[in-house]
Every structure is written in C-alpha cells, then in structure tokens.
Amino acid sequence: MNPYNYLYVSALLFTIGAIGVVVRRNAIVVFMCVELMLNAANLAFVTFSRINGTLDGQVTAFFTMVVAACEVVVGLAIIVTIYRSRRSASVDDASLLKR
Amino acid sequence: MIIQTPEAVMFWILAPIAVLSALGMLLVKKAVHSALLLAWVMITLAIFYIAQDALFLGIVQIVVYTGAVMMLFLFILMLVGVDSSDSLKETIKGLRPIAITAAIGFGGLMVSLIGRATLGRTPVGLAQANADGNVQGLARLLFSDYVWPFEVVSALLITAALGAMVLAHHQRTVARPTQRESAIARFRTGSLASAAGLPGPGVFARHNAVDVPALLPDGTPAPTSISATLKARGDMLESAQFQLDVVDTTVVEEK
C-alpha cells in the first residue's frame, strides 16, 4: 500500500485539531485538540520514517510524545488552578488579565 | 493497486473511522465523550504505527497517550467539569465560519500539496532499518546520535512533573485543627443543642431516605439534617407530606 495515504489522514486530523482549538471553549477540550494535532504530526513522522527507510522519524515521534506528556501535565495543572479560583474551565473566563 | 494487501484493508477501514471519530470529538457536547473519541483516535493511530513497522512506538503510543495522557484528561474532567456542561455557543462573533473556512483552506492546501509533492524517491520501507529489531534500532539511535536530545527531554519531563506538583500544591494557611481542638470548638460555639451532632435525615417510619429533612418537634423541617450538596442540587423532598396527621387523643367510652 502506498504510505502517502497516511499523510492524507495526518493532514486531515491536524486540520480537525486546528478547528477544535479555535472553535471550542472548554479549556480541556481545547487541550485535547492540541493533543490531536501533535498526534497527527507524529503519524506523519512515522510515515516519513517508513518512506525514507531510516528510524530517525520514529525517534522524533518518540520525543514528541515525551514533550506532549510534559505539556499535558503542566497544562492540566494550570487548568486545575484556574478552576480553583474561577470555578470554570472555559477559556473565556481565563482572559481576565486583559480587562 | 488491484490486489489489496492486509495493510490496505486495515487502512481503508480504520482511517475513515479515525477521521470520523476526530470530527465527532469536535462536535459532541460532553467533554468526556470527546476524550473517549480522542482515545479511540489514538488507538487507531497506534495500529497505524504498528502497521508501519513502528512496533515499539505503537505500544508506547497506547501506554503513554491512551493510558496516561487521556486518563489524566478524564481524571481532570471528573474533578473539574462534571457539573459544568460545555456550551457550544460562540462568544466571538463570526469566529466559527472564519475558523472553518480557514481550516478547510489549510487542510485542502495540505492535502493537495501532499498529493503533488514527491519526496524524490519511492518508499523504501523499514525492512533494513529494523533488521536487528525495531526496539534495538531505536535504542541504537537514541543512545548514539540522539543522546543529547534524549537527556534534555528527560530533564524536561522531570521539570514538568515538579512544575505540575508546584502548581497543583495547595498550601495550608491555617494548621488543621486537632481532634481536641475541634471537640472544644463544638462545645464553645453556638448552643449546646448542636454539640451532640446534627439531626439525622428522614421522617421516622414514613420516609427515611437521606433526601428528606427531619422534622423538628414543632413540625418544621430541620435544615441541618440533610447534606448541603443535596440541597444545592435541588434533590430534596418536602418532608411535610410525610408528617403524621393529628392523632385523636380523646378517650371514647366503650359501650
């Protein structure tokens, strides 16, 4: 099978994730959309690795996973802290610094 | 491509499901459903990895993403968002059409670019790179060419874990009262009537569930007898309807 097909899936998933980040208001869902984008990128990396015949793409995807895990840990901690003070997990309520 | 390989069959079944689940994640209202759909997308991606000769990465994808990251999301959702329902109302005017148009344009651009671009070679495949085994190949790369990024990333991971602990840590400003202190406080504050404890819920023999406030001797419901959560949620029954009728105490002469 042509590995390029995976790249199409990757592009679609990335786009869906991007829409989600802009459109959804719940901070946690926004975060999940970011994760989806990272995953789409990972799929592309793994596919590139296969196309090129080297494992470097997989190593990069591995690093992406670690970074994503860090991001989630800190991000969710921030969301919990915001929720503690604002009693809401909506991104609109976290923009108070602006006003 | 007339003869479909097993991989192609797998791809053409799972890829549409993955894209549809991702779309569903975008559209469903409950955040927990979103998280579940995303977890499913991640599992399909793991299967894609395994199909593309990235066995180790596929398993790690399930362990890290499905097992840890999405579980963390679910955890936070249960801690934070169980009672907060997510509204799909747009707060910035015209954001949604613009976003969707832009995203479709971007996606279309990417898809068409991939379709036209050639990477200059036919797919090589990983048969040679994985000759010693996928895990061994990855390990060789990680501990030779990529050892510096590997160390940096592990430092980042530890920093992130510590950072999360610092962020989520809740400093106690007042020392927790000891049993002795709280016992003294119970007798010192308020009247002694409440020192023995709060009244239990329920109207004896008529309705003894926890959502029915107890009746005081004068027939009024005791507000402290049921949980404040039940009261706030509105899951509270009127206890007056379970009150006994006035008992006729007059003695009737027997004939």
Added chain:
Amino acid sequence: MSNSLEPKKSGAAKDINDVSFVEVEQPGPASLGKQSLGFWVTFKSMFKKNLSVQYPDVKAPTEERFHGRHQLNRHPDGLEKCIGCELCAWACPADAIYVEGGNNTPGNQVSPGERHGAVYQINYLRCIFCGLCVEACPTRALTMTNEYELADSSREKLIFEKEDLLAPLRAGMVMPPHPMYPGMDENNYYRGEVKAADPSQGPILGSAGEAK
C-alpha cells in the same frame, strides 16, 4: 433550645483550654517478623477442623434459654393462662405485641377468672426477642420457645395470631372453653393447685389427642 444547658461560668470553674493534656504514647507498628506471624495464623487454620454446621441438614440445638418464638401456655386442665392484661404489650420496647382482652362468661370460659386474651398478636417483623414481655407476664402465660426458623414469604404471615402462639393441647387436658375445676377459683389456679382436668369439665383428651 434552652439556655439552662449552657455551661455555668462561675469563677472557680477552670477553662477547658487550661486543662493539661497528656499525650499518651501510641504503640508503633510491630516488627515485620511479628506482623508476618498473622500469615501463619491463617495458614494454620486451613488444617484445623471446620466449625461450620450444615444447617438445613443438621440443626444444632440452641442453648436452653435461647430466645425463640413465643408461646402462650395453658393450665394443666387446658384453660389458657393468658388473662388479657396487656402488660406484655406495654413492656414491649419494639411495640410488637397487640392484645385485646375479653370477658369470660359462664358459657365461654377460656381462662380462669374474669378475663382472657381475645386477640393476641405478635409481629415478628418488629420483635427484637428481648424477653421483656416474658418478664412482664404476671401469670407466666407468655414464655419463649427454642424455635428459630421464623422466615416467611410475606409480611402478613409474620404477624402471629393467638392460634399460632398457643401451646398445643396435651393428653389429659380439656379443650377450652370449659368451666373451671370444680371447687377451685382463679387463685387456686394461680398457685398451681389444679393438677389435672376433671371429667366434669368436659371430654378429656387421650394420649393420641382425641377426646375420650
């Protein structure tokens, strides 16, 4: 509620916070060796004799003073001991006993004396088998048997009527209602001076339970 319950603040009274508080040392966890002895206890008991009783097949006898189902006793001539005084019902902390007394008439002498228990019900869904009713009974009419198999399928069946509670008629008794033993009054009955039924009271039951 009432201010009289508030603590009296006389000058002599000490403030509770001034009372010295001796922190008693708590025993720490036992050593690992001592703790693991518990495993030996459970392992050892695998080879001990079982204490189980195969209940529906084997019925272990209860202790003699076991509090089981109640029984309404009879005098030796068959008259009921219950006089319908309701003391048992009053003594009952669980409010499980209902008694209605009735008058004894010459044609309908159920118990010695003037009164008998016309209606006698015990609700075994409420009864806590404390035995206070037995202690309250002035004529020892009410005692408890060793019978413990009281489960049933409906609530109504667990309200025992007088017929369910009455002691069975034994040989030498006369089926009440029947007149009192000739020449005896209720005091003689109470003192146990009536030892058997008199033929003048009615047909005496034989050992097979039939009237002679």
Added chain:
Amino acid sequence: MTTAQLLGQDPGWLIAVKAVLVFAICVVSTLMAVWTERRVLAKMQQRTGPNRVGPFGLLQSLSDGVKLALKEDIIPAAADKVVFIAAPIIAAAMCFMSFAVIPMTGVVNLFGHTTAMQLTDLPVGVLYILAVTSIGVYGVVLAGWSSGSTYPLLGGLRSSAQVISYEVAMGLSLVAVFIYAGSMSTSDIVASQHGHIWNAVVLFPSFVIYVISMVGETNRAPFDLAEAEGELVGGFHTEYSSLKFALFFLAEYVNIIAVSALATTLFLGGYHAFPGLGFTESWLGGWFVIVWFFLKVNIFFFIFMWLRASLPRLRYDQFMKFGWKVLIPASLLWIMIVASLRVIQQNGASRTVALAFALGIVVIVMAISSLFEKSKNESRKPLPAGEAPDFPLPQLPGVSSFSASTQSHTSGGTNE
C-alpha cells in the same frame, strides 16, 4: 528457531483455534478461581465454603453465573447509556487480550502442526501487556463516571489512581528483568531463565515489588480500596447488575490470573519445570509443562487469597504513600544497582568485583536504614512515671495490685 519465528508459521485456522483455547482457558480458570478462592478462604476462616452445587460445590460459580445472567438488568436514569454499556465490555475484553502473549508451553504438536501454546509473540510482549491493562483501566473509570452517582465516581477515581500509580511501580520492577533477559519478549524471558536460576531469586527485590504492585494493580485485598464496602458501597460497579456486573466480575478474576501468569513468566521460569524435574518436560509430547505453568500461576493465586484472609484493608493515603514513596524509589534504586552490575559484568570485570559492588551497596543501605531506626527510637521516649492519670482498674484474676500508671510505665519503655 525462536518462538516468534515458530509462531509466524502458524496457519490462520490454527491461530483461531489457539485464540478459542486461550479464551476457554481464561473462562474456565475464572470459574475455578472463584470456587477455589471461596473454598480456601473458608478453610482459612475454619468454615466449609460452598459445597452444595455439584461435587464439593464445584459448580457453584457456574450456577452463580447463570443466576447473574438471569437477573434484571438495570440502567440508572442518570446514567450515560452508551458509556455505561461500553465500560464492562472494555474491562472484560482487555484482560482477555493480555493473555495473547503468555507462553504456556514450549514447542508442541497441535493438530499436526509444530507450534507453541502461545497466541502471538511480540518483541515488546511485556510492554503490550502494560498497554492493554492501561486500556482496561478505562473500563473502571468510565463505569464510575457513567453511573451518574457519587459512590461509583469516587470508586472509579480511586481505583484508576491506584492502578495507574501501581502500574508505574510494576513497570519499573519489570525493567530489571528486561536488563537481565536482554529482551522484552515473554518467550525470550522464559528462555533466558531456562537452565539458570529463576529471576525471582536473582532479582528478588524486583520480584517483591512486582508481587506487591500486582495486588495493587488488580484492586485486591488488602488494596481493595476501590470497592471498600464500608466506605463506597461497591465502588465503581455499585450501579451495575446482571450480565454487566458479571463482566466486571469476570474481568477481575481474569486480571488476577493474567498478572499471576505474567509473574510466572517473568520471575518463576514460565512453563519450565521446577529445578530437578526437567525430565517431565518431554512427557505427553511437551504438553505436560502446562501443568507446571498452572501450578506456578496457582501459587500466586494462593498468595492473593492468603493476603485477603490475613490482612486488613489499608487506608487510602497510606496506600498511595506506600506506592509513591516506598515502592517507586526502591525500584528506581534497584534498577540503578542492576544496571551498574550489568555494566560491570559486561565490561569483563571478575565475579569478585561484582560481588564487592553488591556487598558495598548492601552495607550502605543497611547503614542508612539503621540511622533511620536510631532516630525513630530517640523520638519515642517513655512517659515519665507518675504523670499518667492514676485511676483504679478492675481486679484481674491472679494480679494483686494493678493501676493505670504502672501499666503505662512498664509498657512505655519496652515499646511493644
């Protein structure tokens, strides 16, 4: 030829037959496990246990299963229906999947094919099991959340936090095994122990940590806080009834058997015979080793029952503290020791150097722990005599005088 290559030659129908066999083994051993547990637990409490349905009560769990299936299936009004139904399916399906990589026999003949009683062999087999169990946790969390009620939610949160924390300790305890076997494949790990001393002896700290964390992982006593009856009714499955509850029940026991089988594979030499009984491995054309396999699995299962009979339930904070502050640091330290030893060995150092290194570490650990012990003793001072409240106590038979202060005086110092 390695097991992976051997299994690679299996025709499709043989894989299907083996899948059915593995499934049947799981279900039957669950039925037997429930019966065994009830009987053994009863013996430990000097009772008889179920003995009425079938000979020795053997059919008890079967009749219980039929009874469960015929019960009314309740879906609470507040429940999220789809998730509520999916949760037990996820939980049950995932624990069956982990059995796919457990090797139960060596090379045997099955319907005329030379193969091994193992569904598949992955180079990352043990990681696969960890991945599958981590998906299995979803069943618990979703069951708790979708019931729409408080106790299940708390129970689900508790048990998922517990499973995730103990999975970390479990994964770390496995690392030492990987280092020693040089592979993450289950069949390779079994092969690496054949003819050597079992990993349970060589990597004893790993073995202890694995056994503790496998009890935590399966939510079993004394770590059964997720279904602490006194606090949380039934935990995450409070609202479940009928077949859905039966699925959770099945999942729990298959999980226990799965972690026991993994322990057997990793630490007790898998399907190989006990030392000195190697001649039995050729009996019945190699099939006899399955007896050894299940014997070892049952040893672990007996440990589960024994723990349940002996120990009271832990408090939740103590339990988490134990996982994060004792098990994980201990296993990290142990991995470092194992890795250093391995490097020393591979660099061609003599046995004495390795032994000296190990001894040095033992001495250091003992020194540190004795310091801790000393500081603990210093903080515990006996109560000075006369300060304790003195009040009369009831006379004891054979004791002439007895007061509260003398009692605390004598017992305070000896620290019982």
